[in-house]
Amino acid sequence: MQGKTAASRNLASCHICLKLADASLHECPRCGEPLHLRKSNSLQRTLALLVTACVLYIPANILPIMVTDQFGNSTDSTILGGVVLLIDMGSVPIAAIIFIASVMVPLGKLIALFYVCWSVGTGRTTDPRQRTVLYRAAELIGKWSMVDVFVVSILVALVHLTGLLVILPGAAAVAFAGVVIVTIVAAESFDPRMIWDQQDVINE
């Protein structure tokens, strides 16, 4: 026995306070947030943000995330270079954390969000539950990719005061922070209810 959706009764659910209100209202009667049956232009906005994140991902990996200056010799290190260096130093678990947080999480998140957008755009009706879980997982793990940016900031502050060695944040740190922020906003602008709309229309 399948229940009814809010949209089928022309009710809009507020994403801030979960109040159900007549979809013709422009504002939530309880909290004042703009009210929509579905997030407006969700697919186009999410895709535009995902493309932006992909573009930012290129300098984030090519440019140095950290510049180390010791007795006049400066060494640049990229995100992947940092991972290789950690493996050479024998810190495999830490290398794994950085690799997962800086490479697998952002790429996995981009792929997952592109996939759910594509599945909604082409009107797929199979396994909606798996796609919803995938979307929610992508939303949840997003901020963990900030780890490397934080590591760079801590190293900069920590090492600076000794004067022996200088560590400077590289341009990739800004680009990478941009990737993380843009993908978080992209995940927020995607409306997972679109995954179910196709089959709800069929069932009616």
Next chain:
Amino acid sequence: MATPASAGLVACPSCDLLFDVGGMRHGEKAVCTRCGDFLTRVRDDCFLKLQSYAISGLVSLMIACAFPFLSFESSGLESIMTLPQTAQQLYDQGRPDLAFLVAGFIIVIPAAVLGLLTVLSTCIIRQRYYPWMVPVTRLVFHVQNWSMVEVFFIGVLVSLVKIAHMATVVIGISFWAYGAFALCFVASVGNLDRLQYWNELERLAGLKRAG
């Protein structure tokens, strides 16, 4: 034309299916049967917990900002780093953009969320309602996802390993205080149930209107 929604009716935020969650008792949790998303959890003591974790978190953060976070010893030179210096050094090194982001994610946003939650939960516990509580609560729900306290804590652990071969790093009081702050933040926000919170606020507003 919309069919009027009965009290206690809620739509799953992920799949829009309607559920009646009215009449739930303490300790009960509602989950969407179709997509598995979390709907709401009823806890009679959630506002008290929200308040106490928020206050403990703020106190921990004050300690974390005032004392040494990490100290670093290399060739007989010792330097002490405090938590706000993480952001300040980025600013001094010509990366103000990064400095503001880091300060926002690890200190400003989480501190603002806990500060506002302390005030809001105190008002609710005392059964007071003021119109400003509505926009302030909305703001809290908008920014709470942007706190990265737990991510920063992992970042500190990674940095400690990265730097271990260069010098001896000593962990300061504020490192533990920041850990406590991260735990209190997660615990406080964990007691902030969207539906229960707004229902209570709406009930208080109704009481005030009735005089």
